[in-house]
Every structure is written in C-alpha cells, then in structure tokens.
Amino acid sequence: MPKAPGWLAVKNSFFNWDILVKTFPKLLSAFIVDLKIFLWSAPLIFVLSLCIALARNTRRPALFPLRLFGALYTDVLRSVPVILLVYLIGFGVPGLGLPRPYNSPYIWGTVALVLVYSAYVAEVIRAGIESVHSSQSSAARSLGLSQSDTMRYVVLPQAFRTQIPALMNFVIALLKDVALLSFIGPIEILRQANVYKSLMANFTPYVGAAIIFLCVTIPITRYADYLLARQRNERTT
Amino acid sequence: MKSKLQLKSVSKSFGTVVVIDNLSLDVATGELVCLIGASGSGKSTLLRCINLLEPIDGGEIWLDDFDIAEPSLDPDPIRRRIGLVFQSFNLFPHLNVMANITLAPRRVLGTGVAEAQAHAMELLERFGLADKAKAYPDHLSGGQQQRVAIVRTLAMQPELLLLDEITSALDPELVGEVLDVVRALKDSQMTMLLATHEMAFAREVADRVCFLDEGRLVESGLPSEVFTAPREKRTREFLARVLS
Numbered sequence: 478m479p480k481a482p483g484w485l486a487v488k489n490s491f492f493n494w495d496i497l498v499k500t501f502p503k504l505l506s507a508f509i510v511d512l513k514i515f516l517w518s519a520p521l522i523f524v525l526s527l528c529i530a531l532a533r534n535t536r537r538p539a540l541f542p543l544r545l546f547g548a549l550y551t552d553v554l555r556s557v558p559v560i561l562l563v564y565l566i567g568f569g570v571p572g573l574g575l576p577r578p579y580n581s582p583y584i585w586g587t588v589a590l591v592l593v594y595s596a597y598v599a600e601v602i603r604a605g606i607e608s609v610h611s612s613q614s615s616a617a618r619s620l621g622l623s624q625s626d627t628m629r630y631v632v633l634p635q636a637f638r639t640q641i642p643a644l645m646n647f648v649i650a651l652l653k654d655v656a657l658l659s660f661i662g663p664i665e666i667l668r669q670a671n672v673y674k675s676l677m678a679n680f681t682p683y684v685g686a687a688i689i690f691l692c693v694t695i696p697i698t699r700y701a702d703y704l705l706a707r708q709r710n711e712r713t714t
Numbered sequence: 715m716k717s718k719l720q721l722k723s724v725s726k727s728f729g730t731v732v733v734i735d736n737l738s739l740d741v742a743t744g745e746l747v748c749l750i751g752a753s754g755s756g757k758s759t760l761l762r763c764i765n766l767l768e769p770i771d772g773g774e775i776w777l778d779d780f781d782i783a784e785p786s787l788d789p790d791p792i793r794r795r796i797g798l799v800f801q802s803f804n805l806f807p808h809l810n811v812m813a814n815i816t817l818a819p820r821r822v823l824g825t826g827v828a829e830a831q832a833h834a835m836e837l838l839e840r841f842g843l844a845d846k847a848k849a850y851p852d853h854l855s856g857g858q859q860q861r862v863a864i865v866r867t868l869a870m871q872p873e874l875l876l877l878d879e880i881t882s883a884l885d886p887e888l889v890g891e892v893l894d895v896v897r898a899l900k901d902s903q904m905t906m907l908l909a910t911h912e913m914a915f916a917r918e919v920a921d922r923v924c925f926l927d928e929g930r931l932v933e934s935g936l937p938s939e940v941f942t943a944p945r946e947k948r949t950r951e952f953l954a955r956v957l958s
Contacts, residue, residue, distance in 0.1 A: 616804035616863075619765050620818035620870055621794025630817055634808045 507669035526598035554596035567661035582662035605636030645701035724773035748916040751926035757909035797872035805851040857888030
C-alpha cells in the first residue's frame with residue numbers, strides 16, 4: 478500500500494497524528510451527545526416495541542383493530558430508510574412552528590429513531606413470544622392465572638431470554654444510527670468531525686470518530702456473543 | 715355420595731373431527747376415577763375441557779352446583795378450583811421450584827410471600843422434595859419434575875385434580891415415585907380424575923374405571939368388573955391389546 482501513488486496524500490489527510498490528537502477531546506465530548514440520545518431512546522423503544530408486539534399478538538376478535546395497527550406499523554416503518562424518516566420527521570415537524578423547546582431536532586430526530594427501531598424490535602419480541610410453547614400458557618392458565626399475568630410472568634420472561642442476542646444486535650445498531658441525526662442539526666460526533674474536516678481540510682477527525690465508535694461497540698458485540706454462547710451451553714446441558 | 719363433577723352429554727369437535735361424543739360422567743367427592751382408552755380416544759381433550767382450556771360445543775359441565783361450561787362465566791376463578799397436571803410437566807423453566815409453586819397462590823389468591831413459601835415448603839417436604847426448592851426444572855429428573863408439577867397444582871388447594879397421563883413421558887424407573895404421590899393423595903381424600911395407560915395402577919387405586927373409545931364412554935364400573943369381566947366387545951379388545 479505504501480507504494481501506491483496516492484499513499485502520501487492519503488496518509489496525510491486521513492492519518493494525521495497531530496490533527497487526531499488535537500480534535501480527539503472535542504470528538505469525545507461530542508460523543509456524549511450520541512450516548513445521551515441513545516440512552517433516552519433505548520427505553521422508549523423498549524416500551525413502544527413491547528406494546529406493538531403485544532398488540533400484534535392479541536387473539537380476541539374485539540381487538541382486531543389493534544392487531545391491524547400493529548401489523549401496519551411494522552410493515553410501513555420497516556420499509557422506509559431510516560435516514561429518510563429522520564429527514565421527514567426531523568425537518569418536517571419543527572417546520573410546524575412549534576414553540577421553542579418542542580421544535581428541537583434532538584426531540585424529533587430521537588422520535589424518528591424510536592419509531593423505526595420500535596418496528597424492528599417489536600418483531601423480535603413477537604418472534605420471542607411465539608417461540609414459547611403453548612403448553613406454558615396452558616399450564617399458567619390452568620393454575621388460574623389471568624391472561625395478562627400469564628404473559629407477564631410466564632411468557633415474556635422466556636421470550637426475552639431467547640431473544641437477548643437479537644436484541645443486543647439492535648442495541649449496537651441503534652448506537653451507530655444515532656449518528657444519522659448529524660444530518661438534521663445536533664452537534665454529535667459525526668457532525669463535530671464534519672466541522673473539523675471542513676475547518677482543517679483533513680479527514681483524520683472521521684478516523685477519530687470511527688475509533689471512538691469501535692471502542693464502544695466492540696465490547697458490546699463481544700458481550701452479545703458471550704451471551705449467545707452461554708445460552709447455547711445452557712440448552713445443551 | 716354427592717357429585718363433585720358432573721358431565722352431561724358433553725360434545726367437542728375439532729373442525730369435522732368429533733373428539734368427544736355425547737359423554738356423561740359423574741365423579742363423587744373423594745372419588746378417584748380412571749379414564750382408560752387408546753391414544754386419541756379423547757381422554758386428554760376431556761380433561762382440558764373440564765379445566766376450560768378448550769370450550770365445549772355441547773352439553774354441561776357441573777362443578778358442585780354450577781354449570782361451569784356456561785360461556786358467559788369468567789373461567790379464571792373456576793380454573794383455580796380445578797388442578798390439571800400435564801403429561802409433559804410444563805414447569806416454568808425460568809423459575810426455580812419454589813417460584814414455580816408460589817407464582818399462582820401469590821398472583822391469583824393474593825397470598826403473601828412468606829405464607830406462600832411456607833405452604834410450598836410444607837408440600838415439598840410431604841413429597842420428599844424439600845432439598846429441591848431452589849433448583850431449576852432443567853436440573854431435576856423427570857420424576858422430580860412431575861412431582862413438583864403436582865405440588866404446584868396442589869398449592870392452589872384445588873377441589874378437583876385432573877391428571878393427564880402424568881407418567882407417560884417418564885422413564886420406567888421414575889414412574890413409581892409419581893404414582894406414590896397419587897396414592898398419597900387418594901389417602902387424603904382428594905377427588906381425582908386420572909387419564910392413564912398404567913392399567914395395573916388403575917386397577918389398584920381406582921374407585922371406578924371408565925373406558926373411552928372414539929370420544930364415547932363405552933363402559934364404566936369397578937376396576938374388578940371392567941378388568942376381569944368387561945361387558946363390551948371394544949373394551950375386551952382394548953384390554954387384550956394393552957395387557958398382552
């Protein structure tokens with residue numbers, strides 16, 4: 478590679494040590510914004526996706542509209558590129574001219590992420606619910622447990638257990654997709670790197686941002702794999 | 715003696731397949747009735763219907779003085795009075811033995827934790843499982859799992875116990891310990907309806923034996939009558955097949 482004709486230029490504009498050292502602290506503090514957005518969207522996604530999964534799982538004829546809504550929700554939101562929804566909601570809703578704290582791109586960017594991710598996570602939870610054998614519900618119901626208690630104490634704990642690895646994948650994906658909000662305003666890490674790139678006419682800040690992401694996501698990935706392996710062992714012993 | 719359970723002309727179909735056909739049966743308080751019959755004769759479905767896990771298509775199911783098959787009734791308060799033990803145990807794998815047993819008393823009866831655990835411990839001791847209270851179902855033998863499943867049902871203090879081929883999924887050497895539990899329950903006057911393939915056991919413990927074939931109650935009587943001098947041709951054929 479060092480023999481490639483453009484190597485020196487690339488080295489200078491992507492792997493410039495001085496620029497990396499200079500920009501790294503600011504990138505790191507911008508990453509805190511990513512973490513914050515991640516931390517408040519994750520619980521919202523959890524709650525919303527659980528509601529949608531339960532809605533799609535209802536069997537009662539009277540609740541058919543709920544079921545239909547759940548199906549439509551997951552179908553529509555999984556079919557639109559995330560970035561498109563971030564644009565549409567992130568620019569569109571503040572455009573309504575809402576009063577100050579409510580026109581923030583932080584809020585509406587987060588809403589876009591929550592909506593899309595809930596659709597995916599709802600499908601994972603639903604698959605988990607369906608993987609719990611019906612004899613478990615029969616046993617719970619035969620003891621007199623209500624339908625909601627059966628779901629809460631018997632079915633859902635088992636559903637989540639089987640889906641932990643899949644859910645961890647979405648945790649990682651969400652953490653990275655927070656960077657998509659850079660397109661609508663918040664000065665998070667990608668946006669900060671972009672600012673430095675323009676300022677210094679150098680791409681090294683991007684590499685710095687990539688390093689920061691790797692430092693966080695690789696441990697999570699390893700942990701997810703560890704959980705997966707442990708689960709496999711439990712099943713076989 | 716007064717009837718605990720009365721089935722009156724119960725019918726149940728799955729699609730076009732008739733699983734239970736106009737079946738009537740009485741179980742007196744404290745009585746142990748054994749249901750025998752080939753696989754697919756409707757024994758399990760009948761027990762699931764009595765526990766209201768399956769709605770029936772016709773007939774009445776009386777528990778004491780109420781028709782519990784009435785569709786307008788809320789099934790939950792009725793189910794808690796009837797215990798059902800399954801062939802495949804169906805313990806909750808994510809909960810330990812103690813939590814398996816105390817879940818329903820706590821959630822359904824509103825029993826306090828300490829009281830529910832004390833009662834569970836009492837039952838576990840009675841059936842020689844006290845040292846397994848903290849174990850998870852996966853770490854128990856089949857026989858132990860089935861005994862825990864029975865204890866879990868007993869913790870709800872059911873008035874009627876339905877046992878659905880509870881030894882069919884067990885290795886032969888583990889069958890005895892589970893049948894001992896049933897013997898102990900019979901001694902304590904528990905009203906039981908037991909579907910079984912264990913003919914020797916049915917003959918030993920049953921107050922009455924009912925032979926089911928294609929969803930119909932073909933013959934019922936004392937074990938000594940049904941096993942030694944069956945009146946019906948189909949009963950004779952079935953017994954010849956399973957006892958040979």
